Amino acid sequence: MMPILCRSGAVMAQTWDALIVGGGPAGLTAATYLRRYLRSCLVLDDGRSRARYIPESQNCPGFPHGISGTDLLGRMREQARSFGAEFHQGRVSGIVKDGPDFVAMAGDREIRASAILLAIGIRDRLPKVDWIEEAIQCGAVRLCAVCDAFEARDQVIGVYGPLDEIVTHAEFLRAYSSKIVLLPTAASLRPPDGARLDGFAVLPAGGELSFDGEKCAYRAGGKSHVLDTVYPFLGCEPADSLFGDLGLKATDTGELQVDRYLQTNVERVYAIGDVASGLNQISVAVGHAAVAATHLNRELPR
Ligand SMILES: Cc1cc2nc3c(=O)[nH]c(=O)nc-3n(C[C@H](O)[C@H](O)[C@H](O)COP(=O)(O)OP(=O)(O)OC[C@H]3O[C@@H](n4cnc5c(N)ncnc54)[C@H](O)[C@@H]3O)c2cc1C
Structure with missing residues (x-):
């Protein structure tokens, strides 16, 4: 692989199979699936998951006595990490297409990946x-x-x-x-x-x-x-406007437009979880992640 120079002049070490933007239930589940498909993936997250607000969820499958949002996120992170998913704390400020790959900016880092999973969630007003x-x-x-x-x-x-x-x-x-x-x-x-x-x-x-x-x-x-x-009920908006750079389309109701594999109108860019669904639920985010990761694994050459 050709070394790639960052803006800072440092060498970018690798091209990830997937960059997952967002470490809420959608992003963390996608990381677990992709690692179990033996794909390299990096989760970049700036720590504002809506799930952190949940005092105790009573409808999260598998937790008959309830679970707090922070506890659930901790367990999902531990699970993804146990299969080798890597994490960086920080905010992705932009993503551009570069040849067959994508390059994301996060602080002074540039991250190259073959595919992007946007799991950025929404922001409540x-x-x-x-x-x-x-x-x-x-x-x-x-x-x-x-x-x-x-x-x-x-x-x-x-x-x-x-x-x-x-x-x-x-x-x-x-x-x-x-x-x-x-x-x-x-x-x-x-x-x-x-x-x-x-x-x-x-x-x-x-x-x-x-x-x-x-x-x-x-x-x-x-x-x-x-x-x-x-x-x-004051409405909500996507948590970030990253998709502007990529030319991604939104639906009339403000979610990112996706096909049945959660792929957006740009090939190898997926949108999963709240940002792609009007039904803002952990189980939907988890299901999206499984479908998108499985489709990506099938599409991406080894
Ligand atoms: C008070 C409350 C109670 C809820 N209770 C329940 C419940 O009981 N059951 C249930 O099923 N659902 C519940 N939900 C909904 C649930 O929290 C969401 O559906 C779920 O968190 C969506 O997961 P997600 O991964 O799509 O998004 P999030 O969990 O919101 O995660 C998105 C992540 O992306 C990160 N991010 C965004 N932009 C960037 C960027 N540019 N760079 C880096 N990182 C970025 C954010 O910081 C965040 O960590 C509740 C929500 C709230 C607010």
Whole structure:
């Protein structure tokens, strides 16, 4: 193999079979699969997995008594490492195509790989308050109704966001509690056509959320309303815009566009996990990783 010079002048040691950008459940599972296919892979991660917010997941297959997000990530990292996956801490700031390969920039490092797996996840738009992480940790704020509405059964549930967005989420939550309170932000005050507001309490728009260390309250119209838990639905975006450089396409709903093997519109660039799915779940991320890694192994010459 020809030595390759980094910008710093140092020699780049190798061309990896795959560079995995992101060390959440998707990236870590892909690393385990690729190493077990005897492929070289490097995981580059800057440590902001959404899973780190999970106080205790009750729907993660194989953990009947629940598992915290950080514990799960630790186990998945240990598993990938046990098969020889390599890890670097840092942020990939750009990826370009270079002949048959890709070159990624991370700090002053340039990393060459035959394939890229983008497992970069998404970023939630959250209420701009300094207590948000503390409230998530104790379940006063929840971010994923599919994940944990079961645990909020029969509670007073606040649903926070633009009215045209939150009504459909509130309808989903209606199955879990009859005490649903809509907390509209000022952004939009009209429910979508055909939406049913009956059965929901609707508080005045543009109120203020607060947190007392155990529960949130919503203050509007001179009154404060205490809520057992609050789901903010303020939308999300891909965690990084790396794919801009590569010309990757997105769907109308903002996920990266992929085929059934999770390959994007650029050959040997895969997108897996939350960044490629509207159903943001660990089991989906894990399944994506298995499919993409297996397809890549089949396509990539030895
Ligand atoms: C509060 C909460 C509770 C949840 N509970 C559950 C649950 O009970 N069950 C369930 O199935 N799901 C749950 N989820 C969802 C679950 O966390 C996600 O579906 C899962 O983490 C997605 O995995 P991922 O690997 O796609 O992305 P992530 O886990 O978000 O990992 C992406 C990684 O990529 C890294 N990254 C991004 N850009 C770059 C870059 N340019 N360079 C280097 N690294 C980069 C990030 O730092 C991050 O570490 C929950 C989420 C939240 C927020």
